[in-house]
Amino acid sequence: MKRLSIIIPTLNEAACIAATLESLREFRRRGHEIIVADGGSSDATASLVQDLADRVVCSPAGRAVQMNAGARAATGDVFLFLHADSRLPEDADRLVLQGLAGGGPAWGRFDVRIDGPQPLLRLVESMMNLRSRLTRICTGDQGIFVRREAFEAIGGFPRQELMEDIAISVRLRRLSAPLCLRRRCLTSARRWESQGVLRTIMLMWWLRLQYAFGVAPARLARTYGRRGR
Numbered sequence: 001m002k003r004l005s006i007i008i009p010t011l012n013e014a015a016c017i018a019a020t021l022e023s024l025r026e027f028r029r030r031g032h033e034i035i036v037a038d039g040g041s042s043d044a045t046a047s048l049v050q051d052l053a054d055r056v057v058c059s060p061a062g063r064a065v066q067m068n069a070g071a072r073a074a075t076g077d078v079f080l081f082l083h084a085d086s087r088l089p090e091d092a093d094r095l096v097l098q099g100l101a102g103g104g105p106a107w108g109r110f111d112v113r114i115d116g117p118q119p120l121l122r123l124v125e126s127m128m129n130l131r132s133r134l135t136r137i138c139t140g141d142q143g144i145f146v147r148r149e150a151f152e153a154i155g156g157f158p159r160q161e162l163m164e165d166i167a168i169s170v171r172l173r174r175l176s177a178p179l180c181l182r183r184r185c186l187t188s189a190r191r192w193e194s195q196g197v198l199r200t201i202m203l204m205w206w207l208r209l210q211y212a213f214g215v216a217p218a219r220l221a222r223t224y225g226r227r228g229r
Contacts, residue, residue: 003031006024006027006034007070008053010039012041013045017036017048017084032093035056039059078097079148081144104179109180112186116192150176203224
């Protein structure tokens with residue numbers, strides 16, 4: 001049977017990581033692998049994950065670096081990269097493995113649902129899902145998954161501080177179009193709630209525009225860090 005390796009990058013995620021891993025218990029029971037790639041958390045993250053993951057990998061901080069470290073430790077046939085504050089559909093393993101079977105797509109993602117009551121978030125998630133279908137660019141909030149051999153063929157995530165999801169999508173779409181599953185990956189609204197929905201939308205579009213015009217990810221990461229506080 002084909003197996004998933006669900007790889008979760010963490011950095012000071014004590015507030016949510018235990019609940020995320022608890023939600024993956026059934027996947028473990030069905031034989032899939034859960035890997036936490038920690039970037040040097042200074043809170044209780046490391047102690048919380050010990051009994052809830054199959055493996056904990058320590059890595060320098062940086063989501064791309066951490067996910068690559070998790071992939072190197074993985075033994076599954078398909079890698080699924082999940083944010084620490086996200087939840088997969090209950091049948092995500094079946095959907096992914098069936099969708100990637102045979103000679104079809106080499107990678108893909110779920111539609112996203114933002115876990116918040118604000119009506120504007122419904123528009124945000126709808127636009128994210130539509131944009132992804134049109135551009136074949138996927139975001140980390142959508143739970144990107146990829147066959148092991150395809151991930152290795154493109155060299156994994158580029159080592160960059162921000163926009164690693166866009167960068168790997170550009171690499172992967174040279175291999176195939178993504179499988180865009182309509183079942184939804186639920187992601188926390190904490191980013192939008194802490195900064196305000198409109199402010200967060202404007203910031204993310206500004207960062208994406210600058211990235212498209214060649215601004216270095218390291219510079220964008222500094223901007224995101226300053227404005228994201």
